[in-house]
Amino acid sequence: MGKVIAIANQKGGVGKTTTAINLSASLAEKGKKILTIDLDPQGNTTSGLGVEKSEQDNTIYELLLGECTVKECMVKTEYDNLSLLPSNVNLAGAEIELIDVKDSQYALKNEIDYVRDDFDYIIIDCPPSLSMLTVNAMTTADSVLVPIQCEFYALEGLSQLVHTIELVQERLKPDLEFEGVVFTMYDGRTNLSSQVVENVKNNLQTRIFDTIIPRNVRLAEAPSHGLPINAYDTKSAGAEAYRNLAKEIIG
Template sequence: MTQQTHDPADGIGSLTQDLGPTGRPHREFPEPKPLRSHGPARIIALCNQKGGVGKTTTTINLGATLAEYGRRVLAIDFDPQGALSAGLGVQTHDVPTIYDLLLSRSIDPNDAIQNTSVEGLDVIPGNIDLSAAEINLVNEVAREQILAGVLRRVSSDYDVILIDCQPSLGLLTVNALTAAHGVVIPLECEFFALRGVALLIETIDKVRDRLNPAITLDGILATMYDSRTLHSREVLERVVDAFGDDVLETVITRTVKFPDATVAATPITQFAPDHQASKSYRQLARELVFRGAVA
């Protein structure tokens, strides 16, 4: 088979004529080089106003794989459902949470950071208290920028900060977008999930115009892909047609291993390190480093 290849060490990656799910030549992204120093962090919001598209799963497993590659990662549980905290097995009650940090500058963000079972991956937990944040913050001055102020106080200790957003476009999500340097949009390969992407990108554009001129779209990540169904293939084809190179080449397939790993409160890269899903998240981490979204 004819191939066009490059040495992965040259930073270009390896291209072949085999086509991946996105219809582009399959590329093996090079393994990231070790960092000589850490910080300041690049902040990435994982955002989609539709629930159940893989935001939390991606935050957990992307964070774990970046930590595997020697990056210092802080994950922020910015969803009142607290699924990120549960998925990483951290305490969410009787401890400082992101909600407390939003409401009080007197609390040191470092006091809210908890270690996880993955070396190099820390988390600031969240719980149901966060559902009251929008009401409590509505009269605050510069209320859209409160999270940015919190993260500035810990940014120098990490290489990347991942924000797991709630499934809405309310004040909390606007806070996340205002704090972020980039956005990754997990998109379930299903028609109704596709419909909301244009609205989300419109919201990102408004935040860029009014609050955060530096924010960029780091990529749209296809999740829950099932190559056996025509529907999944058609949705992914439409996404690539509409958004082109903004669609990440890595695709996350549907598997029962994800809920199993959630029950075990551990990333899938530890729960089933040799599973295809683990390999896909390592590919995602390498792709984001390759694209410059992560150091």
């Protein structure tokens, strides 16, 4: 049965989508069968994996509203072992439309249950908000992975996210786990980055991954070419970091 990992942090720009794309691609490179779910209306994970979001008839939006099946929504990417449930701007309307749906907080889970056994890992990219979409990701997931940017306000908002995870555990999914924290956009040349890492380690009683994702030009360029980093620049520091993170996830 596939393990489902939601990548969440309500702060924008912390590397959620970058992590969703490149962790998925690195796990697939290791021979694992991967399904990536783009649950963000911006659809950046979709385009970052080389899929044209405007050309998709069936997206995660249609899936959540019961207008297509999970198999009809699924797209094979050009990478071995990697499939995608794409997203586009239509998903922004799903929040309101899900209000009338019975047990709407389980809309995604009910669909993903049909294909869980077909994959080793299912990676969900959450929107940068603690919304109904994020709640759907958490009720579907086995665990939540939190990317934290190495900057001054790193811990701000994290307590809110932890509180949301606890609420979901309490009311909707008791066995939801905290996968851990991964540091992103680390700049070894500054004292600030290492201070943030120390600060989080001292304040968070949770797993912190050994892998730290560096601030890396090639990593930033890759999405504009519709490529994960291991396809765009396989020898870059960013590619190496995400391979190491994939190893830790598997290990």
